[in-house]
Amino acid sequence: MVDSSQIPAPTSRITVRIALAATCIADAMFPQAPQATVTLLERLGHEVVFPPEQTCCGQMHVNTGYYADALPVIKNHVETFAPVLDAEWDAVVVPSGSCTGSIRHQQAMVCRRAGQDALAATADAVAAKTYELSELLVDVLGVTDVGAHFPHRVTYHPTCHSLRMLHVGDKPLQLLRAVDGIDLVELPEAESCCGFGGTFSIKNSETSTAMLSDKMTHVKSTGAEVLTAGDYSCLMHIGGGLTRTRAGVRTMHLAEILASTRAEPTRPPAAAGTAPVEVSTR
Amino acid sequence: MSTFLGLPSLRSRGAHQSDGPDAPGALAPAIAGDEVPHPDEPLRWGDTFPEAARKALGNTQLRRNLAHATSTIRAKRAAVVGEVPDWEALRTAGSDIKVDVMARLPELLEELERNVTARGGTVHWARDAAEANRIVADLVKATGETEVVKVKSMATQEIGLNEALAEEGIAAFETDLAELIVQLADDMPSHILVPAIHRNRSEIREIFLNRMESTPEGMTDAPRELAMAARAHLRRKFLSAKVAISGANFAVADTGTLAVVESEGNGRMCLTLPETLITVMGIEKLVPTFTDLEVFMQLLPRSSTGERMNPYTSLWTGVTPGDGPQDFHLVLLDNGRTKALSDDVGRAALKCIRCSACLNVCPVYERVGGHAYGSVYPGPIGAILTPQLTGSTGHSDPNSTLPFASTLCGACYEVCPVKIDIPSLLVHLRARTVEEDKAKHRPTAWGAAMKAASYVMSDADRFAKAEKGTAVLRLMGGKKGRISSLPYPGSLWTGARDLPVPPKETFRQWWARTHPEGDGGGAGREERSTTPSPDPRRGDEQRPASAATPLPAETSSTAQSPGPTDAAGNEDA
Numbered sequence: 001m002v003d004s005s006q007i008p009a010p011t012s013r014i015t016v017r018i019a020l021a022a023t024c025i026a027d028a029m030f031p032q033a034p035q036a037t038v039t040l041l042e043r044l045g046h047e048v049v050f051p052p053e054q055t056c057c058g059q060m061h062v063n064t065g066y067y068a069d070a071l072p073v074i075k076n077h078v079e080t081f082a083p084v085l086d087a088e089w090d091a092v093v094v095p096s097g098s099c100t101g102s103i104r105h106q107q108a109m110v111c112r113r114a115g116q117d118a119l120a121a122t123a124d125a126v127a128a129k130t131y132e133l134s135e136l137l138v139d140v141l142g143v144t145d146v147g148a149h150f151p152h153r154v155t156y157h158p159t160c161h162s163l164r165m166l167h168v169g170d171k172p173l174q175l176l177r178a179v180d181g182i183d184l185v186e187l188p189e190a191e192s193c194c195g196f197g198g199t200f201s202i203k204n205s206e207t208s209t210a211m212l213s214d215k216m217t218h219v220k221s222t223g224a225e226v227l228t229a230g231d232y233s234c235l236m237h238i239g240g241g242l243t244r245t246r247a248g249v250r251t252m253h254l255a256e257i258l259a260s261t262r263a264e265p266t267r268p269p270a271a272a273g274t275a276p277v278e279v280s281t282r
Numbered sequence: 283m284s285t286f287l288g289l290p291s292l293r294s295r296g297a298h299q300s301d302g303p304d305a306p307g308a309l310a311p312a313i314a315g316d317e318v319p320h321p322d323e324p325l326r327w328g329d330t331f332p333e334a335a336r337k338a339l340g341n342t343q344l345r346r347n348l349a350h351a352t353s354t355i356r357a358k359r360a361a362v363v364g365e366v367p368d369w370e371a372l373r374t375a376g377s378d379i380k381v382d383v384m385a386r387l388p389e390l391l392e393e394l395e396r397n398v399t400a401r402g403g404t405v406h407w408a409r410d411a412a413e414a415n416r417i418v419a420d421l422v423k424a425t426g427e428t429e430v431v432k433v434k435s436m437a438t439q440e441i442g443l444n445e446a447l448a449e450e451g452i453a454a455f456e457t458d459l460a461e462l463i464v465q466l467a468d469d470m471p472s473h474i475l476v477p478a479i480h481r482n483r484s485e486i487r488e489i490f491l492n493r494m495e496s497t498p499e500g501m502t503d504a505p506r507e508l509a510m511a512a513r514a515h516l517r518r519k520f521l522s523a524k525v526a527i528s529g530a531n532f533a534v535a536d537t538g539t540l541a542v543v544e545s546e547g548n549g550r551m552c553l554t555l556p557e558t559l560i561t562v563m564g565i566e567k568l569v570p571t572f573t574d575l576e577v578f579m580q581l582l583p584r585s586s587t588g589e590r591m592n593p594y595t596s597l598w599t600g601v602t603p604g605d606g607p608q609d610f611h612l613v614l615l616d617n618g619r620t621k622a623l624s625d626d627v628g629r630a631a632l633k634c635i636r637c638s639a640c641l642n643v644c645p646v647y648e649r650v651g652g653h654a655y656g657s658v659y660p661g662p663i664g665a666i667l668t669p670q671l672t673g674s675t676g677h678s679d680p681n682s683t684l685p686f687a688s689t690l691c692g693a694c695y696e697v698c699p700v701k702i703d704i705p706s707l708l709v710h711l712r713a714r715t716v717e718e719d720k721a722k723h724r725p726t727a728w729g730a731a732m733k734a735a736s737y738v739m740s741d742a743d744r745f746a747k748a749e750k751g752t753a754v755l756r757l758m759g760g761k762k763g764r765i766s767s768l769p770y771p772g773s774l775w776t777g778a779r780d781l782p783v784p785p786k787e788t789f790r791q792w793w794a795r796t797h798p799e800g801d802g803g804g805a806g807r808e809e810r811s812t813t814p815s816p817d818p819r820r821g822d823e824q825r826p827a828s829a830a831t832p833l834p835a836e837t838s839s840t841a842q843s844p845g846p847t848d849a850a851g852n853e854d855a
Contacts (some may be wrong), residue, residue, distance in 0.1 A: 022789045024739060028749045029782060031789035050793045056739040061732055063690060065712025068720075069736035076740045106709075164692030193645045197689025199728075204687060205774040207335045210649040211689075212778065240779030243764055 016141065017047045019081060019089040021103075021130070023096045023232075024056035030232040032252075036259035036266065037095045037133060040146060043261070049089060053080040057094075058110070059102035064199045067110050074107045075116075078123045085125055091140060092130040095255050096231045097162025100132040105165060132162060133255055134171040134230060144174045149262040151181035155224035156254075157215070157238065159231040160193050172230055172254055179257060187227075188218045196237035212241045220247055230254045317469040318653045324411075324442045325672050327470070327656035331683040334654040341651075344480050348651050351479045355642045358588025359697070366584065375577045377701040380633035383568050384623060390535040390568050391614065397538025401600025403610040408562075411441035414615050418443060418527065418560055419450045421611055425558050427452075427524045433542060433549040434458030435529025436474060436636055437562045437615055439658040440671075443527070454527065455519050457548040459512055466493040472652030472660060474638040475586050480651050483508060516548060526552035526607070530563040531635070532578060533612075536571045539599045540612065543582060543592050553596045559607035564615050566632040578635060581699035585637035618671030627710040631666045633700040638663075640694035640704060646687060655687065656680050662694035666707040674715060676724065685711035742790075752784040759783030 018041055022034035038048045057077050061070030081092050094100045104127045111120035137143055156176060162168045176184050195201065195211025215238055219227050227242070227249050229235050239251035252266070260266035321327035329337075338344060363369055383390060395405040408414035422430055430447070432438065432454050444454040444465070456465040460478040464471050467489045471477030478486070487503040494515050501507050528549065532541040540561055542549050553559060569575060583592040601610050623629045641647045641661030652660030657668040665684040674682040685708045694704040719726060738748045759765045764780040767773070775781060787795070 024745070027745075027789040028752060029784055031785050031787065031792055034789045035792060050790070050797070052790065052793075053742045055742050055745040058739075061736060063709055063712070064728070064732060065685075065709065065714075065716040066729075066732040066736070067713045067716070069732045072740035073736055076742075105706075160689070160691035160693075164696055191693075193689050193691035193693070195645070195689060197691070200686065200689045201779075202771060202774045203683075204332050204335060204646075205777060206332070206339055207646055207649055207687075208689070209778040210339050211645050236782065237779065240764075240775070240781060243780045244766065244778065 015046055016091065017049065017089045018136070019084060019092045020048050020050050021054055021057070021077070021081065021092055021094045021099070022050065023094060023099045025236070026095060026232050026253075029236070030253070033095045033232050033255050036253065036255035037093065039259040039264075040148075040255055041093070043259070044141065044143065044146060046141070048093075051080050051083075057099045057102050058107065059099055060198055062102060062106045062110055067113060070110050071114050071116070074110055074123065075119060077103070078107065078111075078119060078126055081126050081130070082122055084129045085122070090129075091136060092126065093133055093136045094130060095133045095253060096233070097132050097159045097166055097168065098231055098233060100130060100135075101161040101165035103127050103130050132166055132168060132230060134162075134168050134175055135166065137258075138171040138174060145178035146175065146258050147180075148178075148258045148260050149180040149265065150257045150260045151183075152226050153183040153185060153222075153224045154226045154228055154257065155185050155187040155219060155222040156190070157187055157194065157219070157227060157229040157234065158190055159229050159234045162230050163191060168230070175254070175258060176228070179260075180262070182257070185222045185224055187222055189214070190218075192218075194234050194238050196234050198233070201237060208237075209241075212237060216241050216245065216247060219249055224249060226257070227251050228254050228257055317467050320445060320468070320470065321656075323672075324440055325657045325659070325668050326679070326681055327653075328680060329656055330680045331654060331656065331687040333680075334656055335650040335687070338650040338654045343482070343485075344651050345649065347480055347482045348648055350482075351476065352642045352648045355476075355588055359585060359639060359642065362584045362588050362590055363697075366580070372577060372581055373699055373701050376581050376635075376699055377633060379569060379574050379577060380566075380635075380700050383566070383570065384629055384632055386570075387565065387568070387623065390570055391565060393535040394533055394538060394568060395614075397536065398600055398610075398612050399538075401538050403538070403600040403612055406611060406613045408613050408615050408617070410617050411615075414441050414562060414613050414617070415443055415446035417613050418562065419447055419452065421558070421560050422447065422452050422525055422527075423450065425525050425609075427558075429453045429455065429519075429523060430525040430527050431519050431523040431552045431556065432456050432458075432461070433526065433528035433552045434461050434477075434544065435527070435562065436658065437529045437564050438527060439471060440564075441562070441615065441617065443562065455523075457516050457519065457552055458544070459509065459546060459548070462512060462516070463489055466490070470653060471658060473641055474636050474659065474661070474663070475641075476638070480653070516551075520548075520551040520555055523552070523556050525558045525560070526556040527560045527562065528553060530561050530567055531582070532575060533563055533568050534570075534572050534575065535568055537599055539572060539597050541575065542596045543579075543594075544596075545587060545589075545593045547594050550594050550596050553598065554606045556607055558609040558611075559598075560611045560613065562613045562615055564617070565619050566634075582635055582637055585639040585697065585699040618673070621673065622667075622670040625670065625714075628666070628670050628707060628714075630702050630707060631663070631670055633702050634663050634667065635700060636663075637699055639697040639699065643693040643697050644688075645691060645693065646689065655684065657684075662688060662704045662708075663702070666702075666704055666711060669711060674718065676718075676722070677726070682715055685709075685715065746788075746790060749784070749788045749790070755781075756783045756786075 020034060020037060026033045041048050053076065055076055056073050058070040058073040061073060083089060084092055107127065108120040108123040111123055131140055137146065154176065156173060176182060193211060194215040195208040197208065201208040219238065227238060232253055235251040235253065242249050242251065256266050398405050406417045408417055428451060430452060447454050456462045460476055463478040463481060463486055473479040483503040483505060486508055487501060490497045490508065490511055491501065494511065496514065497511050501511055528542055530540045531543045542553060579592065579595065583589040598606065601608055619632060622632055640663050644662050647661040655661065655664045657664050659667045665687050669681040669684050672681050676682065688708050690705040690708060692705050698704065719729060738744045755765060764782050766776055766780050768776045
């Protein structure tokens with residue numbers, strides 16, 4: 001949680017320098033999410049930088065139990081973002097709940113178990129300045145109406161790690177409710193896991209599919225055009241099932257909806273069979 | 283063997299009349315046949331989790347029964363927990379008491395032994411299942427009885443006591459309604475609290491008709507009729523039994539008091555009517571003082587059955603002359619618990635009070651049911667407890683698959699009344715599996731893949747090159763823009779889901795193109811000055827490098843003790 005005494009009043013129009021941790025999966029597969037994050041934060045008057053040394057937070061290795069192999073990945077992440085401790089940047093933003101969760105609750109633990117106490121301390125300090133996108137917007141920047149326009153029927157899936165590791169609560173919904181033109185519909189059984197779970201979707205693919213099937217049923221019952229979430233890994237999973245079954249529902253990251261304006265709209269990607277959406281950025 | 287656990291074999295009266303050879307004493311099938319055969323090891327049934335889950339997922343009746351039952355209990359629990367204003371404080375208290383118990387286990391166990399002995403009971407120590415079964419069998423034999431009644435108990439399930447007694451010619455009768463159903467069907471339990479949760483009432487009717495003595499011919503599947511039939515059957519047992527066997531929910535070290543918490547009153551019949559009472563209890567069930575019970579008597583019923591107060595709470599201390607059993611034996615069971623205690627992270631699993639709230643909220647359990655976990659301890663708690671109790675013998679050990687039987691969604695941790703951080707323990711046990719593989723030089727495909735991924739992902743240049751390598755996936759995706767079929771092991775994904783093709787341009791390529799100076803901050807800053815800003819001041823603003831915005835203000839002292847963030851997000855860290 002963020003100490004509210006450290007948060008400026010929403011009216012103070014200060015430029016915040018934000019380092020973007022794009023996440024490996026979005027960098028390689030879903031660049032529209034970090035691109036939209038850049039577009040959005042810049043529109044709000046802030047500076048965004050992309051430290052090019054970054055790769056991955058190490059979550060996949062940690063969650064699969066490969067602590068030793070996670071360590072160099074974590075070390076690279078911590079060292080890449082350590083300048084935030086020297087006021088090079090004010091904060092680090094991650095457009096992913098599970099990566100933020102891993103940064104906050106796993107990186108230092110893995111360092112400590114490897115006997116790397118100094119790296120663990122740095123990891124903890126960097127983590128304390130690292131925010132998931134909705135946390136950064138609502139808690140740090142003090143904004144819920146980001147001036148977005150998105151005239152589509154949307155339903156929101158709260159991803160497990162954002163909900164239960166980060167406790168983001170209804171911050172993403174506060175942001176979505178303020179979007180002009182949006183038709184936001186509630187997702188039944190929203191807090192139930194989609195069945196992704198990283199390597200779980202491979203190691204236990206059948207159980208994963210059973211969970212996915214129920215999630216898709218609930219998504220389709222809303223009649224939404226767009227399913228949104230704060231994490232492209234979950235969206236890759238649900239979206240993969242939605243296109244496979246020709247469900248006619250598209251998946252978009254929360255940042256893509258918040259980046260969309262009347263002047264520069266983010267068009268929802270076609271539901272199946274076309275290239276990923278081209279987000280207008282600058 | 284002419285009887286199963288002493289049950290008289292009955293001819294089937296149900297629709298599923300056996301047409302096989304009617305050997306003397308052969309059991310008619312209880313029901314169409316989804317029973318799990320009795321395993322040799324109650325904590326290691328045989329199939330790996332993915333194998334067992336695959337079978338369970340194909341059982342439509344099971345899926346319906348589970349979805350209905352778990353959603354009902356979930357809603358009940360949420361309602362009664364929501365009305366307790368100090369629930370979080372209670373959870374913390376419950377956790378703290380158990381952490382204290384684990385830290386002082388040897389001295390507290392000896393204190394318990396002294397107090398039970400001083401009040402007329404006898405304490406026995408059992409290192410493992412075989413020792414515990416031997417002790418109990420000898421105690422029953424010493425009474426000269428060949429029948430015992432049983433209170434529902436996980437500890438005796440864990441050691442396979444009923445089967446061990448049967449081999450000694452002793453018939454054990456389960457008296458908990460759900461355990462009775464499981465026992466009659468020659469099945470295995472699938473839930474800690476509701477062992478027959480995988481059965482619906484029409485299945486239960488069939489089991490009773492086929493397997494229970496004197497079941498009324500015209501019995502319907504109305505819950506009341508089912509309960510009355512079981513009641514008539516059990517009364518005969520209560521009134522004739524001379525020996526009872528129970529587990530225990532709690533044992534109080536400073537008084538020597540034992541506690542059994544149940545809903546039916548059948549447990550109390552067993553605990554009060556017979557002459558001899560034998561209690562088998564895992565050594566982690568201790569609480570230091572009698573007043574500690576007040577915390578757990580609030581946590582347990584609300585978490586397990588969704589009740590505000592437990593219906594039948596039986597407490598007894600040693601032997602009371604002229605009242606209740608006059609011969610009381612307490613068997614303290616280790617069976618892997620001290621091994622779990624020696625793991626600084628894994629030991630948190632020993633805080634468990636067997637409420638089963640984690641099962642009811644688990645999305646994996648809800649789909650596959652309890653049998654898929656291949657242990658009498660199913661669900662999230664089973665996934666962290668079973669492999670610690672048994673240890674793992676390598677990849678061929680089905681229990682090595684249990685820590686992976688979770689998406690780490692965290693619903694279990696959220697409801698756990700003693701705040702066991704189950705997702706973190708699952709990850710810890712996964713890491714232990716990996717470390718054991720390494721120590722024993724057992725190469726695995728996953729290990730090789732993770733090592734390669736680590737090499738690529740720990741360096742940005744290597745990562746960027748690897749990203750370019752994904753262009754082959756673009757070819758595979760073709761005009762569709764998605765991949766619907768990959769060779770194994772990719773087929774495990776594409777069997778049910780498409781994979782999007784990688785984009786033409788990765789994010790870092792886009793950033794480099796749009797921020798040509800490419801040193802992170804500099805280019806972005808220049809370009810940013812041309813970006814329209816909602817704040818007219820900011821375009822002209824030159825920020826001195828040292829004047830970082832006071833947010834999120836972190837001092838170096840916070841950096842060294844990152845307590846606040848951690849405490850809020852991960853209380854047990």
